[in-house]
Amino acid sequence: MSLTAEEVKARNKDLIDEVLKAYPEKTAKKRTKHLGTFDEGNPDCGVKSNIKSIPGVMTIRGCAYAGSKGVVWGPIKDMVHISHGPVGCGQYSWGSRRNYYVGTTGVDSFVTMQFTSDFQEKDIVFGGDKKLSKIIDEIQVLFPLNKGISIQSECPIGLIGDDIEAVSKVKGKEYGKTIVPVRCEGFRGVSQSLGHHIANDAIRDWVFDKAPTQTQTFQSTPYDVAIIGDYNIGGDAWSSRILLEEMGLRVIAQWSGDGSLAELEATPKAKLNVLHCYRSMNYISRHMEEKYGIPWVEYNFFGPTKIEDSLRRIAGHFDDRIKDGAERVIAKYRPLMDAVIAKYKPRLQGRKVMLFVGGLRPRHVIGAYEDLGMEVVGTGYEFGHNDDYQRTTHYVKDGTLIYDDVTGYEFERFVEKVQPDLVGSGIKEKYVFQKMGVPFRQMHSWDYSGPYHGYDGFAIFARDMDMAINAPVWGLTKAPWK
Numbered sequence: 001m002s003l004t005a006e007e008v009k010a011r012n013k014d015l016i017d018e019v020l021k022a023y024p025e026k027t028a029k030k031r032t033k034h035l036g037t038f039d040e041g042n043p044d045c046g047v048k049s050n051i052k053s054i055p056g057v058m059t060i061r062g063c064a065y066a067g068s069k070g071v072v073w074g075p076i077k078d079m080v081h082i083s084h085g086p087v088g089c090g091q092y093s094w095g096s097r098r099n100y101y102v103g104t105t106g107v108d109s110f111v112t113m114q115f116t117s118d119f120q121e122k123d124i125v126f127g128g129d130k131k132l133s134k135i136i137d138e139i140q141v142l143f144p145l146n147k148g149i150s151i152q153s154e155c156p157i158g159l160i161g162d163d164i165e166a167v168s169k170v171k172g173k174e175y176g177k178t179i180v181p182v183r184c185e186g187f188r189g190v191s192q193s194l195g196h197h198i199a200n201d202a203i204r205d206w207v208f209d210k211a212p213t214q215t216q217t218f219q220s221t222p223y224d225v226a227i228i229g230d231y232n233i234g235g236d237a238w239s240s241r242i243l244l245e246e247m248g249l250r251v252i253a254q255w256s257g258d259g260s261l262a263e264l265e266a267t268p269k270a271k272l273n274v275l276h277c278y279r280s281m282n283y284i285s286r287h288m289e290e291k292y293g294i295p296w297v298e299y300n301f302f303g304p305t306k307i308e309d310s311l312r313r314i315a316g317h318f319d320d321r322i323k324d325g326a327e328r329v330i331a332k333y334r335p336l337m338d339a340v341i342a343k344y345k346p347r348l349q350g351r352k353v354m355l356f357v358g359g360l361r362p363r364h365v366i367g368a369y370e371d372l373g374m375e376v377v378g379t380g381y382e383f384g385h386n387d388d389y390q391r392t393t394h395y396v397k398d399g400t401l402i403y404d405d406v407t408g409y410e411f412e413r414f415v416e417k418v419q420p421d422l423v424g425s426g427i428k429e430k431y432v433f434q435k436m437g438v439p440f441r442q443m444h445s446w447d448y449s450g451p452y453h454g455y456d457g458f459a460i461f462a463r464d465m466d467m468a469i470n471a472p473v474w475g476l477t478k479a480p481w482k
Contacts, residue, residue, distance in 0.1 A: 005040075005397070005398040005399040006399070008037075008377075008399035009037045009039075009398075009399045011417075012037045012399065012401045012418075013037065015401075015413070015414065015417045015418070016032070016035045016036070018413070018417075019035070019409070019410050019413050019414070020032055020035075022409065027054055027057065030054060031054070031057075031407070031410070033047065033048040033051075034047050034048050034049070034051075034403065034404040034405060034406075035047065035402070035403050035404075035406075035410070036402050037399055037400065037401055037402060038392075038393065038396050038397070038398065038399065038400045038402055039398065040397075040398035042393065043390060043393065044386060044389045044390045044392075044393060045389040045390075045392055045393060045396070045402045046402065047380075047389060047402050047403070047404045048404065049381065049384050049385055049386055049388070049389060049404045049405070050190060050191070050193065050383070050384070050385045050386070051190060051405075052190045053190070053191075053405055057407045057409075058407050058408035058409070059405055059407065060356070060382050060405075060406075060408075060425075060426060060428055060429070061190075061191040061192065061382050061383055061405060062191065062192035062195075062358075062382075062383070063186035063187070063188075063191070063192055063195065064184045064185060064186055064187075064188040064189050064191075064192060064194045064195035064198060065083075065089055065093070065152060065153070065154055065155075065184045065185065065186040065192075065195060066093060066186070066192040066195060067184065067191075067192030067193060067194065067195020067196045067197075067198075067199065067280070067383075068152055068182050068184035068195040068196070068198055068199040068202075069081060069083060069089075069090075069093050069152035069182075069184065069195075070093045070097060070192070071097075071192065071195070071196060071199070071231065071256075071280055072195070072196055072199035072200065072203075072256055072280060072281075073150045073152060073180075073182065073199055073202075073256065074093065074097070074099065074111065074256070075097075075099035075101070075111055075231050075232065075255075075256035075257045075258070075259060076111075076150070076255065076256050076259050076260065076261060076264070077101040077102075077103050077108075077109040077110065077111050077258060077259065077260060078103070078108055078109060078110070078145075078146065078147040078148075078260045078261055078262075079110065079146060079147055079148045079149060079150055079178075079261055080110050080113075080115055080139050080143060080146045080148075080149045080150075081110070081115065081149075081150045081152055082115045082116065082117060082132075082135060082136075082139075082149060082150065082151050082152060083114065083115065083116040083117070083152050083154060084116075084117045084119075084128065084132060084151050084152060084153050084154060084157055084162075084164065085116075085117065085119050085153065085154025085155065085156050085157055086116075086118070086119045086154060086156065087116050087118045087119075089154045089155075089186070090114050090115070090116035090154075091114065091116075094112075094113075094114040097231065097233060097444075097445055098233050098234055098445045098446070098448070098450070099111055099231050099232050099233065099256070099257050099258075100232045100233075100234065100235050100238070100257070100258060101232065101257070101258045102258060106143070107143075107145055108145045108146075110143065110146065115135070115139070117131055117132060117135055119154075119156055123156075124156055124160055127160060127161075127162055128157070128160075128162050129162055129163060129164075129166070129167055132151065132162070132164065132167050133167055133170075133171060136149060136167070136171045136175075136179065137171075140175055146177075147177070147178070147260065147261040147262070148177050148178035148179060148180065148261050149171075149177065149178075149179045149180070150179075150180045150181075150182055150202075151164050151167075151168060151179070151180065151181045151182060152182050152184055153181070153182060153183055153184055153185050154185060154186060155185050155186045155187050157185060158183065158185035158187065158188070159185075159187075164181040164183075165181045167179075167181070168180065168181040168206075178206065178207060178210065178211070178261060180202050180203075180206040180207065181202070181206070182198060182199060182202045183198060183202075184198045184199065190383075191382070191383035191405075192358075192383055193279065193280075193383040193384075193385065196279065196280040196281070196283070197283050200280075200281065200283040200284040200287070201283070203264060203284055204284060204287050207261070207264050207265060208264075208265070208267075208268055209268070210265070211262075211265040218266055218269050220269055220271075221250055222271060222318075222319075223248060223249045223250050223271065223318065223322065224249075224250050224252045224269060224270050224271050224272075225244060225249045225250070225251055225252070225270055225271065225272045225273070225274055225314075226251070226252055226253040226254070226255075226263075226266075226267045226270040226272075226273050226274070227240060227241060227244070227251060227253070227254035227255070227274055227276065228255065228267075228273050228274065228275045228276065228281045228284070228285055228296070229275050229276040229277030229278070229280055229281035229360075230254060230257050230276045230277070230453070231256055231257040231277070232254075232257025232258045233257070233444075233445050233446060233450055233451070233452075234445070234446045234448075234449060234450020234451045234452070235450060235451040236257065236301075236450060236451040236452060236453035236454075236457065237254045237257040237258055237453070238258070238451065239301075239451040239453050239454030239455070239456045239457045240276070240301050240453045240454050241254060242454065242456070243301070243307070243311065243329055243454055243455065244274070244314070246325070246328075246329045246332075247311065247314075247315065247322055247325035247326045247328070247329045248321055248322050248325040249314075249318070249322060249325075252266050252267070252269065252270055253266050253267045253270065255267070267288070268288060268291075268292045268294065270288075270294055271294070271317075271318075272294065272295055272296070272297065272314070272317050272318075273285050273288060273289075273294055273295070273296040273297075274296070274297055274299050274314055275296050275297065275298050275299070276298075276299060276300075276301070276360065276453075277359045277360050278298055278360055278387075278388070278391065279358075279359050279360060279383070279384065279385070279388055280359060295317060297313055297314060297317065298391075299313065299314060300360075300364045300367065301453040301454050301457070302364050302365045302367060302368040302452060302453065302457075302458070302461070303365075303367045303368030303369075303370070303371040303372075303458055303461075304333070304334070304337040304341075304371055304455065304458060305367050305370070305371050306364070306367040306368070307330075307454065307455060307458075308330050311326040311329060311330060312326055312330075314326070333455040336455060336459070337371075337455060337458065340458060340459045340462050341371060341372065341462075343462075344372055344462040344463070344465070344466050345372050345373045347466050347469075347470055348372045348373055348374050348462075348465060348466060348469065349372075349373035349374075350373060350374070350375070351373075351374045351375070351421040351422060351469055352374070352375050352376075352377045352418070352419075352420040352421050352422070353369050353374055353375065353376045353377065353420055353421070353422045353423070353424060354376070354377060354378040354379070354401075354414065354415060354418060354420040354422075354423050354424070355376060355378065355379040355380070355423075355424045355425065355443065356378075356379070356380050356381075356382070356403065356406055356411060356423075356424075356425040356426075356429070357381070357382065357424065357425060357426065357443045357444060358381065358382040358383055358384075358426075358444065360388075361424075361443055361444075362379040362380060362381050362384070362388075362392065363379070363388070363391060363392040363394075363395040363396070364395075365424070365443065365452075366379070366395040366396065367395065368452075368458060368461055369465075371458070372462055372465065374421075374422075374465070375397075376395075376396065376397075376400065377400060377401060377418055377420060378400060378401035378402070378403065378414060378418060378420070379392070379396060379400065379401075379402065379403075380402055380403035380404050380405075380406050381404060381405075382405060382426075383405070384404065389402070389404075401414065401418065408429075408432070411425075411429065412432065412433075412436075415433060415436070415438060416436075416480055416481060419479070419481050420438070421439065421469055422438075422439045422440070422441065422465065422468060422469050423438055423439070423440050423441075424440070424441045424442075424443040425440070425442070425443060426442060426443070426444045427442055427444065430442050430447075436479055436480055437474065437477040437478050437479035437480070437482070438479055439468045439469045439471070439474060440468065441464060441465065441468050446464070447464065449464050
């Protein structure tokens, strides 16, 4: 028998109280601010966010370097991105996200290659500026078709005071190329979120308005848009771009997924910026609105309900030609979506989901689950800010369990008590819950599947959720509560 919203709230409150009892008093006092239930009508989700994690308590967050190199800059395909510091950070960020791109790796594209200054003890003592200069020289010899270089600083760079800005200016002038220093040392800020901000500021200061030749030859149209904050995980940006172009818009840039330096430079010529990942790219979108007068609009291409709403919202910034185009696209794909829902909804109806992801996913994917008749009963962000939780109120139902920067212990206890049919989170959590007998989907990079954005992506999303929940393997194991 299903519980009422008030009964769910009471259960969740008791669950939070039970979880907090395991902590020392001081820790419990801090963590209680990050856990709660959503009360319908409130302006936000009622939890604190963007606060330092508690030392010694397992957190799933990344650092500022991860936010810059791993998210914003890393997918720019025709630039070489140097992990400036010890090899470990570059090695970790090298094999993490599936930022698909078109190009020849090692010739004109470098996303899946690792470049590191491989700091040693002597570099800490004597500084790494000369080494960095030499690396840039070697890159120009080995990879002459690169369009530019970014220097992604790791923790030691900030600690010893290396002047990466001076090296960038000297070498940029020497080679006539864009070389961008990014002060994204991992110790900055409380999570990878500050790394996004720092990376955005580097684009603002070192890329925009720095290529007069390219911008002078650019031919504008009234329908130019830029896709901002789509990292092309498994091809997401491609499945989104298809729809925008079908409705009559011209996509002049998409970044960072499958993006190029020229597209970054061209973005200030757009008539509208369409923003997917608000958390990582709202800073640069706001800057372009203030400096260039370019409006921006958030969109959500997860599931047909949100896709239709987003297409109409984007079209609302243009004339009737684009508005008619949006309706034409919606009508074209509706039979496909109806068929997908007819196939999978009977198999997924009423199933409960708990989410814990980064970026926009803790709220954006809720509509896609609901299109399949599923219910999201708990959600939270790894590195969300208060404005993320404000935006989440438009997606969650009364009584939904909310957890910010949830610890490993808390998440496991919540899952044991709420007993969802599916957990959607990251690679660190995947095998924990699968060993508990709980179906799981890796919702950072789609568990080696995708795309999940757009109409094409929804068909894949529905198939993957069905495979996860209804796989015969779960008949061979039991969740703790069974």
